[in-house]
Amino acid sequence: MIVDLTNKQGLVTGITNENSIAFGCAKQFHEANAELATTFLNAKAEPYMRPLAVQLQSPLILPCDVQKEEEIIALFAAIEKKWGKLDFLLHSMAFAPKIDLENQLLDCTKEGFLKAMDISCYSFIRLSKYAAPLMKNGGSILTMTYYGSQKAILNYNVMGVVKAGLEASVRYLAYELGPKNIRVNAISPGPIKTRAASGIPNFYEYIEAAEQRSPLHHLVDTKNVGNLAAFLASDAAIGITGQVHYIDAGYSIVG
Numbered sequence: 001m002i003v004d005l006t007n008k009q010g011l012v013t014g015i016t017n018e019n020s021i022a023f024g025c026a027k028q029f030h031e032a033n034a035e036l037a038t039t040f041l042n043a044k045a046e047p048y049m050r051p052l053a054v055q056l057q058s059p060l061i062l063p064c065d066v067q068k069e070e071e072i073i074a075l076f077a078a079i080e081k082k083w084g085k086l087d088f089l090l091h092s093m094a095f096a097p098k099i100d101l102e103n104q105l106l107d108c109t110k111e112g113f114l115k116a117m118d119i120s121c122y123s124f125i126r127l128s129k130y131a132a133p134l135m136k137n138g139g140s141i142l143t144m145t146y147y148g149s150q151k152a153i154l155n156y157n158v159m160g161v162v163k164a165g166l167e168a169s170v171r172y173l174a175y176e177l178g179p180k181n182i183r184v185n186a187i188s189p190g191p192i193k194t195r196a197a198s199g200i201p202n203f204y205e206y207i208e209a210a211e212q213r214s215p216l217h218h219l220v221d222t223k224n225v226g227n228l229a230a231f232l233a234s235d236a237a238i239g240i241t242g243q244v245h246y247i248d249a250g251y252s253i254v255g
């Protein structure tokens with residue numbers, strides 16, 4: 001591991017189990033010597049997530065359902081109290097109601113659309129709003145997106161629209177926070193078997209296509225994504241902001 005995050009404190013959201021992309025990232029942050037605050041969704045999720053956070057030696061393990069403003073406020077208050085600053089933030093979450101995710105976009109309900117947008121996109125803006133004042137020495141804000149934002153991909157449906165909004169948010173937040181030396185980037189991994197991915201109909205077809213059609217003919221894993229995230233969180237990534245970084249074995253360049 002050549003990246004060094006010594007003396008850096010980061011907030012990692014989106015760990016639900018050991019397959020979570022956020023956990024893969026957190027392990028690489030930890031290996032690079034960062035100290036991590038971590039969040040779980042709710043009381044039901046906590047028993048599965050907490051042992052992973054303990055493994056990461058996380059001194060702050062807090063609830064954060066991004067639909068609950070009071071939990072976001074309490075989370076950042078705890079970070080401010082503990083560290084007085086924050087160096088990086090990983091936003092790694094997405095949700096859409098099952099029926100709206102499975103239906104074609106034409107049939108997406110207004111309620112489902114707004115919920116997907118709220119949890120998967122607006123939450124990124126909201127967490128950034130709270131994180132930025134704590135990034136007193138500059139910082140790095142990261143989110144997870146997918147290629148379905150750029151191309152109409154079978155079965156990605158409403159989530160493609162939401163991810164397009166997320167990627168645009170990366171650009172606007174990078175523009176707005178650049179003067180504070182805060183970098184904002186998205187990582188766009190190829191398909192990885194996770195709980196969120198299991199909600200996409202016929203996800204195995206994404207896996208097969210990635211293996212067959214990507215120039216490198218292999219899948220990426222959460223450790224690969226974690227290494228990129230650790231680099232982007234580090235000072236070595238100076239000058240890199242507002243971008244979507246693909247880590248997909250090259251799948252997105254194939255016509």
Ligand SMILES: NC(=O)c1ccc[n+]([C@@H]2O[C@H](COP(=O)([O-])OP(=O)(O)OC[C@H]3O[C@@H](n4cnc5c(N)ncnc54)[C@H](O)[C@@H]3O)[C@@H](O)[C@H]2O)c1
Nearest residue numbers: 014015016020021065066093094144145191192194195196
């Ligand atoms: N798995 C893939 O193939 C893939 C590819 C590209 C991008 N991504 C993105 O990576 C991110 C992480 O997903 P994952 O694949 O690791 O799956 P995951 O199921 O492990 O993680 C999804 C996370 O979203 C969180 N979440 C859902 N609703 C929430 C809420 N209201 N408040 C706070 N957190 C909430 C869950 O608790 C969970 O931790 C998502 O943005 C996903 O779209 C995944």
